[in-house]
Structures are given as C-alpha cells and as structure tokens.
Amino acid sequence: MASGSGDKKESELKLKLYSFWWSSCSFRVRIALNLKGLNYEYEAVDLLKGEQLSPEFTKLNPLGYVPVLVDGDLVLSDSFAILLYLEEKYPHHHPLLPQDLHKKAINFQAANIVSSSIQPFQNIAxxxxxxxxxxxxxxxxxxxxxxEKGFVALERFLKDYAGRFATGDEVFLADLFLAPQIHIAIKTFKMDMTQFPILSRLNEAYNEIPAFQDAMPEKQPDAPLTSAS
Structure with missing residues (x-):
C-alpha cells in the first residue's frame, strides 16, 4: 500500500482514507471530503494486486473492501456509513442531506439504487x-x-425531482453516488448514455464542480500514468 497526501501539511492531517483510484465507492467518499473541505491522508490500496486481502488491511476491514476511513480510534469500512458519519460530525461543512424529510428520503433511495442494485455487480470480486x-x-x-437496469430505474425515479442536480439545485447525497457510477459506466463499460438524458445532464453538471473533478479516479496519486489518456 502506498500513501499520497498531495500538498496538504502533515500537521493538518487527521483523517486517513484507504482508497483505490478506480473504486466508485472510494470515489464517493473523496467527493464528500472535498465538498466538506476536510484534509485527509490518502492511503492507496491496490485491488488489482490483492492488497485488500492482506492481513494488514483485513484488520481494518475483514471483508477486504475499500474505502476505509480512519478517524483517530474509529475505523469505518463502508462508504454509506462513512458518508453518514462525516455528515453527522461535520454538518455545517456543505451538508450532504437536505433538511426536508421528503427530499432526504429521495436522496437515500437514489443512493441505494446505486449502492445495492448497480455497484455490487461491477466490483472486482x-x-x-x-x-x-x-x-x-x-x-x-x-x-x-x-x-442499464439501474439507470432505467434512476431515469424514471429522478424525473420528478431532478434540477441542476439529482434532487434539485443543490448537491446532496444522491449526487455523490450517481457521479462515480455514471463516470465509470461511461469510461469502463462504454455505456451508451443517449437513452439516459437526465443522467447525462447530471454528469455534465458534476464535471463542472471542482470537488467532483478533484475526486476523479485519474487524479488520484495511485492512478496509472496512462489513465489520463
């Protein structure tokens, strides 16, 4: 495993994120950390080399999955749990959930379509x-x-809620799940997005936001030098 903390001062680092550059689950968490302006240390875990199965890593997450977030004595190893933890601990650093209960539920539902009905079918294992x-x-x-099945459902589900972003004109939890999923669907699996106009429009909006851009797989310290091409 290799570390990369960019230009952040070591004295400012508190959080540590175990991540793999191309992991969509790690991608979600990187977006949240960026949106909330939180400094963190990046610890690369090479899934292709099997580093996630090492004794060192499975002490942190027995399932052998990334991401893992370490905050002092606390170790969290699920992206949904990590995002909700960050939201509870740093609620005033760009809130990830709206105050409105209905809109909050919509965010949970959209996020869950990605996390339970799409992403598990594309992970490396x-x-x-x-x-x-x-x-x-x-x-x-x-x-x-x-x-495709998940994207069809999302198109239908979001048509009554989407604005500039998934559930209106502000970035919330649903967007953190959608952005990595759409990006990887296009880049890795060459999905034809013409049948998904809402998701395509959202993808364009995400690509304009620095917090999303900086979380892109290609910009991570463990990304292969050829990935940008």
Missing part, C-alpha cells in the same frame, strides 16, 4: 468470478445488464 466461471464476454454483458 464479482467480475473475476463471472470471468472465471464463464468468459470475459459474459462478464461485460452481465455488468452492462445491471447498469
């Missing part, structure tokens, strides 16, 4: 299993099927 049991072609077809 799942894709490797499909490839080993069937074929690389089946792996891609399997993943694109679940992404």
């Amino acid at each position: 799942t894709l490797k299993y499909i490839e080993d049991k069937f074929s690389p072609d089946e792996q891609l077809a399997f993943t694109k099927h679940h992404i």
Whole structure:
C-alpha cells in the first residue's frame, strides 16, 4: 500500500482514507471530503494486486473492501456509513442531506439504487468470478445488464425531482453516488448514455464542480500514468 497526501501539511492531517483510484465507492467518499473541505491522508490500496486481502488491511476491514476511513480510534469500512458519519460530525461543512424529510428520503433511495442494485455487480470480486466461471464476454454483458437496469430505474425515479442536480439545485447525497457510477459506466463499460438524458445532464453538471473533478479516479496519486489518456 502506498500513501499520497498531495500538498496538504502533515500537521493538518487527521483523517486517513484507504482508497483505490478506480473504486466508485472510494470515489464517493473523496467527493464528500472535498465538498466538506476536510484534509485527509490518502492511503492507496491496490485491488488489482490483492492488497485488500492482506492481513494488514483485513484488520481494518475483514471483508477486504475499500474505502476505509480512519478517524483517530474509529475505523469505518463502508462508504454509506462513512458518508453518514462525516455528515453527522461535520454538518455545517456543505451538508450532504437536505433538511426536508421528503427530499432526504429521495436522496437515500437514489443512493441505494446505486449502492445495492448497480455497484455490487461491477466490483472486482464479482467480475473475476463471472470471468472465471464463464468468459470475459459474459462478464461485460452481465455488468452492462445491471447498469442499464439501474439507470432505467434512476431515469424514471429522478424525473420528478431532478434540477441542476439529482434532487434539485443543490448537491446532496444522491449526487455523490450517481457521479462515480455514471463516470465509470461511461469510461469502463462504454455505456451508451443517449437513452439516459437526465443522467447525462447530471454528469455534465458534476464535471463542472471542482470537488467532483478533484475526486476523479485519474487524479488520484495511485492512478496509472496512462489513465489520463
């Protein structure tokens, strides 16, 4: 595992994020940390080399998944839990949830469509299993099927709520889940987004926000030098 803390002063660092550059779950948390203006130390975990299965890492997360956030004595190893923790601890640093109960529930639902009905079907462990049991072609077809199914649901669900962003004109929790999912669907799985006009418009909006741009996989310290191309 390799560290990278950018130009942040070591004395200012408090939070440590164990992350993999291309992990959409890590991507979510990076966006939140950026939005809230929180300094953190980046600890790279190379999923392709199996570093997530090392004894060192599984002490932090027995499941062997990223991200993991360490805040003093507290260790959190689920992106949803991490985001809610950050929101509770730093509520006035760009709130991730609206005060309105209805809109808050909409954010939870949209986020959960991504986290439970799309992302698990594209993680490295799942894709490797499909490839080993069937074929690389089946792996891609399997993943694109679940992404498309989730995107169709999101288009229908968000049509009554989306403004500039997923649930209005402010960035909230739903956007933190949507942005990485859309980005990776396009970049990795070459999804045709013409059938998803709402998600495509949201993606354009996310690409204009510095907190989202700085969290992009290609900009992380463990990203391959060729990833920007």
